[in-house]
Amino acid sequence: MGGNASTDWAIVRPQKTIAAALKIARGLNWKGEDSDIDSLLAFLHELPAHELSAPLIGKSAFNRHKKGLDYCPVIDGELITAPVSELRTKRCASKDRPPLEVIIGATEFEALLFAALGRRQSDIVSLRKYLQIHIPEEIPNFDEKRGRCERLYLDGINIKNSSQVSTAFLRLHSDVMINNSVQRYCKGMLPSETSISNETKIFLYNMTHFNSNEFGFVGLRMPFYAATHCHDLRYLVGKGLYSKFRPNIDDKQVMLIIGTLFTNFVKYGNPNSHWRKLEESETSKERKNGYINKEIDNSCCEPWNPSGIPGDENSKFVEANKIHTNYDENDNNLTSNNFWLPITPNNTYQHFELCLEPKMLPRYQDGRYEFWFNEVDAFNNSLINTNPAVSS
Template sequence: MGPLRVENGEFPTFLLPDRKLVRIEADDVVSARSGSNIRHPCLFCEHSDDGNLLFTAYQLQTKQRHRMGAVVSIARSPLVRTQSGPIRGREYLLNDGRVVDMYMGIPYAEPPLGKLRFQFLNIVGKDEANCLTLNVFTPRWRENTDKKFAVMVWVHGGGFSIHSSSNYGDTSIARNLCVKDVVVVSMNYRLGPFGFFTTGDDVCRGNLGLWDQTLALQWVHDNIEAFGGDPDNVTVFGQSAGGASADLLAISPHSRDLFHRVIPMAGCGECDFAMRTSEAQAKLCREFARYLGWTGEDDDSEGLLHFMQAQPSSRLEVGIHPKKGFHHSQSGNLYFVPNFDGDFFPRPMAELRREGPRKPIMCGTTENEGLFFVALGGFPKTTEGFRRFCNRIFRECDYGSDEESVRKDVYDFYLKDVDPKDRGKVTERMVELMGDYAINAGMMRYVRKMSEIGNDVFFYCFEYYNPDGFGFLRFMLPFKGATHCSELRYVLGKGIFAKFRPNDADLEMIDIMTTFFTNFAKFGNPNGDMSVSDDHQLWEQYDPKQPFRHLRVQLPMPAMADDYQRRRTEFWDKIFARNRAKAML
């Protein structure tokens, strides 16, 4: 079966040897008229010589030579035999003649359809062709055939509600990360209600998106050696909700032994957006079901589950922003997130952190995390708008009788010395508030906690940005700076806001970031192999005695600094200590 070509926008079907008809779908297709290229991969099913279904991952055939990379070949990659069947991919030719093999759309779990919606899934069988998938990017070169590559597993973000692995690159991963001698895996997992719906009891505990991620890690553990990867040297990395997922996977007894290092970027389990109590998440799920038309009693969990299973998928799709008619959050809080379920998280979070195996950690934030949220949220850049936003935040948090006092403390902390007529300064403080509340304070608590219990931690703040790299977002930004998602293009090589056309400075930052990330994956230290030489470490390990010391990632050269976010996170430690719901996690 050759590369798929489609005429008139129709997807074809193929008659396989056993006379079963299989429909092949693609996100983008090759036009018969123009010969334009497939942008996203699609999964082909055919029979191998031994009678098993053969999953063949076809990737784009492009005529464009990337500035940093190469070209996708029409040649197939070597056949890899896995526990879920044989798999063949496509090869990516680097300019120096080396090859990265790309295996796209590999099923790792049963299709979550019908009665399997909102249920735990199993590892995929050999006859499954439509299910949760992952992608493997592996260097073909090895100086020593016995040597295995370190493995990096990417968990995408998107507020636990949007995006997929395809949003974060394919060939860009091959030419930016794999070129530095690592195998990279990216995965898809259930999102929104599909991944994080719960009834709050044994009927549906929830956290299915995390269970999916765990299944993907189990698949990696069982199969990655066949791709040249080392199952005993696996790093999980993710950003935003993906960073929170990476952290939560590292502490759950169900997943923590499946990998060895972790890189949470701009998100972790300590961030306010990342977790709810089971009761709070179940209440939200009931409210959402009533919005859809459910009329059952609050304690009718079986009826609620059956109602949700019967809904068309289109009715259950929830983005980051509220659906029309269902305005749950007025402060930007996410809808469907992990919950403290007593199963994936069988004991309190602090206890799970203490009892888990020590893992090296590399983590950080951008300089202006809140800039992204202020731009997309459209918050008024006035003192009154600031006050209204504070009201929304703390109305939705469990501060009890302290709510009014907390609101006043936050308002005074950020605006007490600001002239209300200085809208530029008010906007800066709004950006600080959003970043501190959503990301910075939680990441700082995470760094401190994990270091204090014996983990080696490397902490950074990403400050570099290209002023021409914001795409559509530039029209909404009150000012430009490194913000939420800015660092991703320098790790994965793909822009989130706009197409990434790196200039010379960008290329320099890509080399810096990918070196840090791949060094950490290979050696547990972003500085490289310290067993060879430890004469100079650019990036110092975090020291709780210097709690705000971190690496400023900037040009011309990253450097250590002592004043993370001007120490504002100290204030938030006192605020979060008054949150009763957080104390229950």
Template sequence: MFSCFPCCGLPRKKMGIGSSAPIISDKTVETTSGRVRGRRYTNVDGRLVDGFLGIPYAEPPVGELRFQKPVPVKKWADTLDCFHFGPRCPQTDEYFTGFLNIVGKDEAKCLTLNIFAPQWTSEEFPQGHPVMVWIHGGGYTMHSSSNYGDRTLARNLCAKDLIVVSINYRLGIFGFFTTGDEHCLGNNGLWDQTLALQWIRDNIAKFGGDPNNVTVFGQSAGGASSDLLSLSPHSRDLFHKVIPMAGNGECDFAVRTAVDQAKLSRDFAKFIGYKPAEEDTSEDVLAWLRGQYAELLELGMSGKKGFGRPGQLLFVPNLDGDFFPKSLAELRKEAPRKPRMLGVTQHEGLFFVGFSGLAKSYESVERFIDRCLPDEKYENAERLRAEVKELYLKGVDPKDRKEVVFRMAKVLGDWAINAGTWELARIEAELGSPVYLYQFNYFNPDGATHCTELRYILGKGIISKFRPNDDDLKMVDLMTDFFANFAKYGNPNGKTDAEGVWKKHDPQNLSRHLAIELPPKMEDQFIEGRPEFWHKIYLARKDRAHL
């Protein structure tokens, strides 16, 4: 389990640090699905937060419902005790799960959500507390809402007059398998998220929230999901503001064409044992997969040994013609303009280098660049590969292991996340959306890499334990203020007509951003200017018109 903030020694009354252990609430809430009872948390200032954990929002996605869109849960008769997180979608546990607050795995019971609701009213928001909906990351393959806290959410975000909802959704093959036709179009993980948002819209007022002031936020694959939800006509009107952190629909990992994802899906089924008949129909492969135990189908970030490439995400959203009836570019133009707060950490790629083992040698970096820019997907691919190698490997001694790893981290972070984040800020600002771009630079001994910013918002470490010092606690205050202000007002500076320290993104100065450190300040070189280099690579994609 993650370490939490100490209960003494560094009191922070503003943040509610030092929350006591939860007890059972004496309050019940009648929802459209049935009555629920939750747990009660007491923040250090004495104010109460009720947590309703593991509320089902869909029928068990098993049997014939495996690989189908979610079905709304049937109403239950008795009061449902919602004291514990629901189980995870089946997934392979990875090497760092010792840091995680792990719950069990159960395909039938994985579609649940959790609500953390302040038990006080706000004069500023008589229609109810603003709502933040958290979508977890994990490469569309692993984790669950339980990994990101309960008491820590109560003291970090609910203490700032917010309701926080965290959701589970189907992952890996369960959430994103597709046959590429009407038998299974895929994207069921996104349909799960959409059904959860519909449930929140219909019920959150009963918990004291305002259904007309909802912010969806997520990180990595959760950030990509948040952005994609803001585009689809099935989901985009269910919330009003969006915070895609270290991932969005413009990032390379976020989405595939339907043809590519269908081929990968079919190849994976064959790899794990499906033996097609001569015709190899969609009905046949679905019937075989529905007959398999979940343990055979589950994946982790490392995929299945012997299948795919190192670091490759096997199951991701696809442009199915249903959840995404048009290209992402077309949907982005027609979608309602939403305030967006987005950004990255200073060294996003360090996490992935350590996780994937891709930086084994200088030559492995060259091979990775070659794989990123294949001839079949890019115009003038050979020239682009040469330019990328010149930018990242010039002057590097192939025998300098430390420098090779550092350069690989830059390549991987830029290719996977940083370039897409800059691209999204550019596109949305040019379309007229209020955009606030950040680069999280704050350093503690773990550095600022993928996931490390989350501890300062949610209160828990994801890839390492969190033992905050005084500066860490200042950063917690700063980050939670930014996020709470954005959720309330669509402006991280707060309710003010005058611009604060964080300036709105300027289409005439596309790399200007807030450097989040102590103190924060506006700077002009986003990720040292490298994402601007990747813009011409973005323009060279042969399938760009279809994305």
């Protein structure tokens, strides 16, 4: 939620972090040598927090002039011994790997929040600058790939319409910031080997629900409203990141949906609601709509059914929180559009849309990552793998 270790800002080269720290220290009159890292750290540790802080507005952390962040974990050869992609490959090859069950996902427009916090740059110039940064000249045929990528995001867009261009730019920004990393994780943790896929369950989501009245002062700087960074956390924990969260009726329903899905996942390793099997009872004291709880079968799940009728006396199966299923006792049509299915090695794009009526959809973020996966990521991974580990 909100990012993962496969983002291009989660782990950086040690030299980048050192250079950024040196710049701050020099601005605060540190007189040591650039090579004296111990002295640099001691100087920074002694500074009060306000000397190193930055304002919320005007400093979005992400901008069009550089890739990634300055201060992140580094591949130091000790704590993080290799690039994340390499570590995941080793895990998949290990015979002692434990089973893995994961929920991963993001929101519809992750970058929208950062566009509001930073300088206004949701325009065609920013889009092309982003392409220059994320499709660097080192990549073979970079110019042709930049053109193809621009067409991918501007297809059907009137470039003279600032609103349409803003939407296109923020899709690009959201992809390079978080969405692409979600797919990198899915593809990296679920390779094609059957033995891996049988013991690895990855449930992918995309959150689209939002309340336009809940953005606070940050919303005044947004070009449009949509589910953005940390919205999924807001509906899971009931707290706002950048504005007070006052959920309306629809918000509370989404909170119930997400809370149920995640709670089921924590309990059972499966987000779908588990039903209790019922059996007829002879005594009225034990009866509940003609049936009593016989047992819980954790291998059988029902979907979240938004059209279900609580208290339906004709239901053969009653879920613990009184949300009923339309399926018969033979489990016909168990895998419907309302059932959250895990991804597969051959389809890492099928996902669950988190909204008032959640459902399975086939193409996560319209499948745009296919371009990045085939044309950019392979080369970028080779660059990362050639950077030596550096220890301080």
